[in-house]
Amino acid sequence: MGAGLSMAEAAPRFEMRGIRRTFPGVVALDDVSFSCAAGEVHALCGENGAGKSTLIKVLGGVHQPDAGTILLDGKPVRLNHPLEARRHGISIIHQELSLLPERSVADNIYVGREPGRLGLLDRAAMRAGAETWLRRFGCRFGADAVAGSLSIAEQQVVEIAKALVFNARILVMDEPTAALDETETERLLALVRQLRAEGVAIVFISHRMRHLFAVADTITVLKDGKLVGTRPRGATSPEEIVRMMVGRELKDYYPARRARAPGAPVLTVAGGGNEWIEGIGFELYPGEIVAVAGLEGSGKAALGRAIFGAAPFSRGQMVVGGQAVRPNTPLDAIRLGIGYVSDDRKAEGLALRQSVLENALLAMRGIAAIFSRPGRTAPRGRGIDQLLREVDVRAAGYDQQIRLLSGGNQQKTVLARWLALAPRILVCAEPTRGIDVAAKAAIYRLLRAYADSGKAVLTITSDLPEAIGIADRLLVMHEGRLAGELPAGATEEDVVALAAGHQFEAAPA
Amino acid sequence: MSEAAAIAAPARARVRSGAWLAPAMIVLCSLAAYCVAAAATHQTGQISVDGFVGLIQRTVALGIVALGQTLAILVGSIDLSVATLVSVGAVMASWMMQGQPDMMVPASLFVLALSALVGVANGLIVTQLRVNPLIATLGVGLVLQGILSASFQDFAGSVPKEFQIFAYGTVGPVTLSILLMFALALVEWLALSRTRFGAHVYATGGNPEGARLAGIKTARVVVLAHMLCSLAAGLTGLYLASRLRSGAPWVGRDGVYDLESIAVVVIGGTVLAGGKGGVWGTMSGVILFGCLDAIFTMAGVDAFIKQVLRGAIVVAAVAAYAYRTKGHVA
Numbered sequence A: 001m002g003a004g005l006s007m008a009e010a011a012p013r014f015e016m017r018g019i020r021r022t023f024p025g026v027v028a029l030d031d032v033s034f035s036c037a038a039g040e041v042h043a044l045c046g047e048n049g050a051g052k053s054t055l056i057k058v059l060g061g062v063h064q065p066d067a068g069t070i071l072l073d074g075k076p077v078r079l080n081h082p083l084e085a086r087r088h089g090i091s092i093i094h095q096e097l098s099l100l101p102e103r104s105v106a107d108n109i110y111v112g113r114e115p116g117r118l119g120l121l122d123r124a125a126m127r128a129g130a131e132t133w134l135r136r137f138g139c140r141f142g143a144d145a146v147a148g149s150l151s152i153a154e155q156q157v158v159e160i161a162k163a164l165v166f167n168a169r170i171l172v173m174d175e176p177t178a179a180l181d182e183t184e185t186e187r188l189l190a191l192v193r194q195l196r197a198e199g200v201a202i203v204f205i206s207h208r209m210r211h212l213f214a215v216a217d218t219i220t221v222l223k224d225g226k227l228v229g230t231r232p233r234g235a236t237s238p239e240e241i242v243r244m245m246v247g248r249e250l251k252d253y254y255p256a257r258r259a260r261a262p263g264a265p266v267l268t269v270a271g272g273g274n275e276w277i278e279g280i281g282f283e284l285y286p287g288e289i290v291a292v293a294g295l296e297g298s299g300k301a302a303l304g305r306a307i308f309g310a311a312p313f314s315r316g317q318m319v320v321g322g323q324a325v326r327p328n329t330p331l332d333a334i335r336l337g338i339g340y341v342s343d344d345r346k347a348e349g350l351a352l353r354q355s356v357l358e359n360a361l362l363a364m365r366g367i368a369a370i371f372s373r374p375g376r377t378a379p380r381g382r383g384i385d386q387l388l389r390e391v392d393v394r395a396a397g398y399d400q401q402i403r404l405l406s407g408g409n410q411q412k413t414v415l416a417r418w419l420a421l422a423p424r425i426l427v428c429a430e431p432t433r434g435i436d437v438a439a440k441a442a443i444y445r446l447l448r449a450y451a452d453s454g455k456a457v458l459t460i461t462s463d464l465p466e467a468i469g470i471a472d473r474l475l476v477m478h479e480g481r482l483a484g485e486l487p488a489g490a491t492e493e494d495v496v497a498l499a500a501g502h503q504f505e506a507a508p509a
Numbered sequence B: 001m002s003e004a005a006a007i008a009a010p011a012r013a014r015v016r017s018g019a020w021l022a023p024a025m026i027v028l029c030s031l032a033a034y035c036v037a038a039a040a041t042h043q044t045g046q047i048s049v050d051g052f053v054g055l056i057q058r059t060v061a062l063g064i065v066a067l068g069q070t071l072a073i074l075v076g077s078i079d080l081s082v083a084t085l086v087s088v089g090a091v092m093a094s095w096m097m098q099g100q101p102d103m104m105v106p107a108s109l110f111v112l113a114l115s116a117l118v119g120v121a122n123g124l125i126v127t128q129l130r131v132n133p134l135i136a137t138l139g140v141g142l143v144l145q146g147i148l149s150a151s152f153q154d155f156a157g158s159v160p161k162e163f164q165i166f167a168y169g170t171v172g173p174v175t176l177s178i179l180l181m182f183a184l185a186l187v188e189w190l191a192l193s194r195t196r197f198g199a200h201v202y203a204t205g206g207n208p209e210g211a212r213l214a215g216i217k218t219a220r221v222v223v224l225a226h227m228l229c230s231l232a233a234g235l236t237g238l239y240l241a242s243r244l245r246s247g248a249p250w251v252g253r254d255g256v257y258d259l260e261s262i263a264v265v266v267i268g269g270t271v272l273a274g275g276k277g278g279v280w281g282t283m284s285g286v287i288l289f290g291c292l293d294a295i296f297t298m299a300g301v302d303a304f305i306k307q308v309l310r311g312a313i314v315v316a317a318v319a320a321y322a323y324r325t326k327g328h329v330a
Helices: A002-010 A052-059 A082-087 A105-109 A123-136 A152-164 A182-197 A209-215 A238-246 A300-307 A330-335 A345-349 A356-367 A384-390 A407-419 A437-452 A464-470 A492-499 A502-506 B003-007 B021-040 B049-057 B060-074 B082-097 B101-127 B133-151 B161-168 B176-194 B196-206 B208-213 B218-244 B257-267 B279-299 B303-329
Strands: A014-023 A026-036 A041-045 A067-072 A075-077 A090-093 A170-174 A201-205 A218-223 A226-232 A267-273 A280-284 A289-294 A315-320 A323-325 A338-341 A425-429 A456-460 A473-478 A481-487
Touching: A014 A052, A026 A041, A026 A052, A026 A201, A026 A218, A041 A052, A041 A182, A041 A209, A052 A090, A052 A170, A052 A201, A082 A090, A090 A152, A105 A123, A105 A152, A123 A152, A152 A170, A152 A182, A182 A201, A182 A209, A182 A492, A209 A238, A218 A238, A226 A238, A238 A437, A267 A300, A280 A481, A289 A300, A289 A437, A289 A464, A289 A492, A300 A338, A300 A425, A300 A456, A330 A338, A330 A356, A338 A407, A345 A407, A356 A384, A356 A407, A384 A407, A407 A437, A425 A437, A437 A456, A437 A464, A456 A464, A464 A492, A473 A492, A481 A492, B021 B279, B049 B176, B049 B279, B060 B082, B060 B176, B060 B196, B060 B218, B060 B257, B060 B279, B082 B101, B082 B133, B082 B218, B082 B257, B101 B133, B101 B161, B101 B218, B161 B176, B161 B218, B176 B196, B176 B218, B176 B279, B196 B208, B196 B218, B208 B218, B257 B279, B257 B303, B279 B303
Parallel strands: A026 A226, A041 A201, A041 A218, A090 A170, A170 A201, A289 A456, A289 A473, A338 A425, A425 A456
Antiparallel strands: A014 A026, A014 A067, A067 A075, A218 A226, A267 A280, A267 A315, A315 A323, A473 A481
C-alpha cells in the first residue's frame, strides 16, 4: 500500500500513452505520448494540423482515442465527456474564447458549475468567489462587469479563473498569447508561473518561441499527428524547436529588405483622429513595409480601420496619391486603392461556408457593377486561380469550403483577394495571427514581394519580433497617439519603451 | 509605472444594469397612451380598475404563450407550433369534457401531458435530428393542424360551467387567469435568474459549444425549454376553452399566437439568437400589444391599420435594441 502511494506520487499528474485518433480519411494522432507533472509547464508545439488540438481534445474528453491510454496520477481513466474530464480536474482554455458576452464575469466564471442548493443559485457566493479570483489576478474590473465589454486580455483572465474555479489540477492553455500584446503577455506568463508554483500541471500551446522559452520547463513537438520529440527547455533552442516543427531549417524567415528609391508618399495622414485615436500624422511610401506596434487598446487597430474607412477619421487630413480624400466606407477606400486584411479572420475576413474561390473573389465582386458577372478572370488578364496558386493556397480544390482549410491557407486566400485588386496601399491587421511558422514565413515573403512591386504595405501587429523583422520602419502607438517612429533594426526594448509611454514620463526631467 | 497600472485597461467595463428600465418604459408609455386614447375618445370609464382588468384580461392568452416562447428563444431555438398546440389544447379539452364536470381533471391533465410530449418531440427533433428549429416546429405544427382539422370541423363538445371559473373566476376585482399569468411570469423569472437551470438556459443560448464544453448538457436544456414552451401553449388552450366555453380547431390560428408571441418576446428585448433577454421584457411587449388593441378598438379604427402599426413597432423595437448594442460595443 505504502509502495503504491509513493508510486502515485512519483507518477506524472497525467500521462497519455500511445494515443491514436483517426477521423474519416485522416490520422490526426498516431502513437503520441505526452505527460505533465504537477508544477510543470509543458509546452506543446507544432504547425497547424500537427495534431495539437486533437491531443488536447482527447485529454479534455471531447474526443475518445481509438487506441492508447490516459493515466491520471498513475491510474488509467476513460474520459468520455468533457464533464468527466472536468471532474478529474482537467480544464481547457480554448483558443476561441467561450465566454458569454452578455453575462456577467461571475456568471461566466461559474458557468456549468454554479454554486447553490437544490438547483437554486447562490449569487452572493458566485460574486464573492469571482471577486477573490479577480483580486488574485490583479484585475481592475469587477464580478458584475459584462464579459463582452472587457478587452481580450481581460476576457482571457476570466477564462483562466473559470478553469481554476473547479480546482483544476491540469490546465491546458491553447494559444493563450495569440491575441495579447507584449505587456499583457508578460502578465499572463507571470500568472502561469504563479500557477505552476501552486502545483498545477500546465500544458501551454503556442506558436511564439519567445513565450514558450520564457515559461516552459519541457517542450514537445508534434508534426503530422506524430511525436517528433520532447526536450527539456535547457537542452534545446528556439532554432531546434522550429526545425523540429517544420522538419527543415527555416532559411530567410524574414525576407531581405531591398533599398528603395525615395519618391512621393502614396499616403499622408495629418492630424487624423476619431473616437479612438488622435493627432495621427505619418507618411507611407511606395515600396516599403511600415509596421504599427502598440499595446492592446493603443489605437493601432483603430488606425487601420480609419484608413480603410471602416471606422473613418472624423478629423484631420488624408492624402492618397496626391489627392485629399476622405474614405467614409470600405468601398470608398477600395476605390482609392486601399486593401485591408482584417485581424478577425473568421468574423470579418471569410465567408466560412463558401469556397476558397468565392472568398478570393469577394473584394473584386464588391466593386464590380451589380449586374456584371465576374467570373474567374481577374483584371489585367490574370486568373484568380493563378493568383491562388502564386500565393500557394493548399486546398483539395478551390471549390472546397474555406472553413476546412488551415489558418495559414485561409489567410493566404484573404491576401489573394486583395492582391487581385492590386491596391496601392495594403493594410494588414495581425496578418499572421494564429497561423503556423511556415505559413507565417510565406506571408512575410508575399508582403515583401508586394512591397517590392512598388506598393505600400502597412502592417498592424502585436507580435513584436514580427514587426521588427519585416518592417522598413516602425510606428509605435500609445493611448491613441503616435508615440514615435523607429527605423529598421530597432530593438524590442526601443519599441516597448515607446509603447508603454516611457518617453512621456522622461520628458519633463 | 507599476505593473498593475501597465496592465489595467481603462475602466470602461460595462456593468449589467437597467434590465428593468426598457420594460418599465414600454409599460408606462403603453398605459399612458391607453389613458390618453380613452380620454380623447371620451371613454374615461376605461380608466378604472375594471378597465385595466379588462385590458390585461385580453392579453392573458398571448401572455402565457409568450412566456413559453421566451424560454424557447432564450436557449437559441424558436417554436412555431404554439398556435396549433393552443387549438389542440382547446379542442381536446372541450371534446373530452363534453360538459361533464368529472372529466375536467382528466381532460386537463391529458392536454398538458400531450403538450409536454409535443414539446419534447420538438426539442428532440431540434437537438437529435439537428433540424433547424424554425423548420422543425413549423413541421410539427403543420402535422398537428392537419390531424386536428381532419378530425374536427367545428366547435367540439363544451366545457362544464365549473371549468369556466378558470377564465372568469375572480379574486376581488382581478380574475384568476390574470393572476395565473403573473404567477407564471414570476416563477419563470425566478427560475431564470435564481436557479441553475436559468443559468444553463442563458449559457446554452449565448454560446452552445462553450456551454457544452463547460459540462452543461445543452441538449437537455433545449428539450426542457421546448417542453415548457409547449406546456404554456397547452395551458393557453385550456384557458381559451374555458373562456369560449368550447374549443374549435382554428382558435390558435385566429389568435396568430405563433408570430405574435415571437413579436412580443422580441419587443421585450430578448435576442432571437438566444442568450439575452428575459421575462419582464416579454410581459412589457404583451402589455404594449394589449394597449394597442384597446386603443384601436376605442378609436374604432380599421383592424388592418392596427396590423400595420404592430409590424412597425416590432421592427422599430429591434432596430432600437440593435442601435443601443452597437453603441455599447463601439
